[in-house]
Amino acid sequence: MERIEQHASFGGSQEVWRFHSDALGATARFGVYLPPAALRGDRCPVLYWLSGLTCTEQNFITKANVQAHAAQHGLIVVAPDTSPRGDGVADDPAYDLGQGAGFYVNATQAPWAPHYRMQDHVAEELPALVEARFPATDRRAVSGHSMGGHGALVTALRHPGRYRSVSAFSPIVAPSQVPWGRKALAAYLGPDPAAWAEWDAVELLKTARERLPLLVDQGEADEFLARELRPDLLEAACAATGHPLTLRRQPGYDHSYYFIASFLGEHVAHHAAALRG
Ligand SMILES: N[C@@H](CCC(=O)N[C@@H](CSC=O)C(=O)NCC(=O)O)C(=O)O
Numbered sequence: 001m002e003r004i005e006q007h008a009s010f011g012g013s014q015e016v017w018r019f020h021s022d023a024l025g026a027t028a029r030f031g032v033y034l035p036p037a038a039l040r041g042d043r044c045p046v047l048y049w050l051s052g053l054t055c056t057e058q059n060f061i062t063k064a065n066v067q068a069h070a071a072q073h074g075l076i077v078v079a080p081d082t083s084p085r086g087d088g089v090a091d092d093p094a095y096d097l098g099q100g101a102g103f104y105v106n107a108t109q110a111p112w113a114p115h116y117r118m119q120d121h122v123a124e125e126l127p128a129l130v131e132a133r134f135p136a137t138d139r140r141a142v143s144g145h146s147m148g149g150h151g152a153l154v155t156a157l158r159h160p161g162r163y164r165s166v167s168a169f170s171p172i173v174a175p176s177q178v179p180w181g182r183k184a185l186a187a188y189l190g191p192d193p194a195a196w197a198e199w200d201a202v203e204l205l206k207t208a209r210e211r212l213p214l215l216v217d218q219g220e221a222d223e224f225l226a227r228e229l230r231p232d233l234l235e236a237a238c239a240a241t242g243h244p245l246t247l248r249r250q251p252g253y254d255h256s257y258y259f260i261a262s263f264l265g266e267h268v269a270h271h272a273a274a275l276r277g
Contacts, residue, residue: 001133004029010163011036014061019129023120024084030126031061031079035071045164045275046076047268050122050144050151054100057081060145063257069265073272077134080122081192084115084146096180097187103175103266104151105199107188123155123162125245138188141271145169145260146224147180153201153214160210165274167215167267169260170222173234174202180228202237213244217263219253247273 005016012035019027038044043159047070050059059065060079070077083102090111092098095146098112107116130136140163144152156166175181176196185196197203219232225231231247238245253259 001129009033012039012071012243014067014069016057016061021084021121021125023117023125025115026084026086026089028084028121029057029081031057031133031263032130033067033070033076033077034134035060035074035076036075038076041135042074044076044133044138045139045141046078046127046130046138047271047275048122048126048142048152049059049077050104050142050148050155051079051082052144052146052148053082054095055082055148058101059257064261064264064266066268067205069268073268075268075272076130076134078126078130080126083118089115092187098185099124101110101147103147103181103183103184103188103199104155105185105188107191108195109188112188118151119155119158122151123159131248139164139275141165141167141194141275143167143169143267143271144171147172149216150175150181150201152198154204156212157201157208158198159206160208160212163212164277165215165271166212167217167270169263169267170219170224170229170255171201171216171234172228173237174200174230176200176203177233178228178230202210202233205241205243208241208243211243213246214238214246215267216245217259217267218247219251219255220249220251221253221258222255222259224255241275265274
């Protein structure tokens, strides 16, 4: 494991590390922010952030101003890449499949299956590594944006008891029902939609064993709202199952990091409260 970036930030340390990921069968990078409390030697809870299509570990750590909020609340923040990468890793020329578009699933289909095990990477491998190698507790929260919002919801729903809180910005809530999701799930999991249900938040809500409250922010001027994101489907699924949901529709905001940065402080405060309890 090798540290390849280190920057002082808000009294803490923003770092990027690379290591050989057994889950991905490839070299993987992740960003980690260590707040001042962690540098003083305190063990801190961890917020995992899952980014969207075309992102690397860099987008969130350079655009969202997360360090200011994490420093204030004493949270470690971990930001993985969005797929396995490398010359020997399958790819596709389109921006919404292959490298940069792992969709946080464990692929079962060729040519993706050997490396595209992002769910194992973010839900198993990284927490084990972070809790062993950094001053981290096993109190975890998960959040993300768009494809990563889908990743956050699905990861929390698939692992009852593992996360104290979950939130999302502009998530793809029902990948089985929208073009981005249908394309990716068909490629990674095969053409049978029955295999997609365990990677679809709206489907997982029907049988959830834990009713962890969901906090979701969605911009009303988001260019992907009606075609890809469909918060109405999440609202209906939560109403049907009695799952607690706070869905905030934010007038005038688009799909960008300007939107994320505007409300990230409220999400970090929400996670910090859950992680303290
Ligand atoms: N066609 C666009 C789509 C890419 C895009 O908008 N990516 C978003 C996430 S979308 C859903 O997962 C993003 O976070 N981009 C990175 C950023 O820093 O804004 C394109 O290819 O640009």
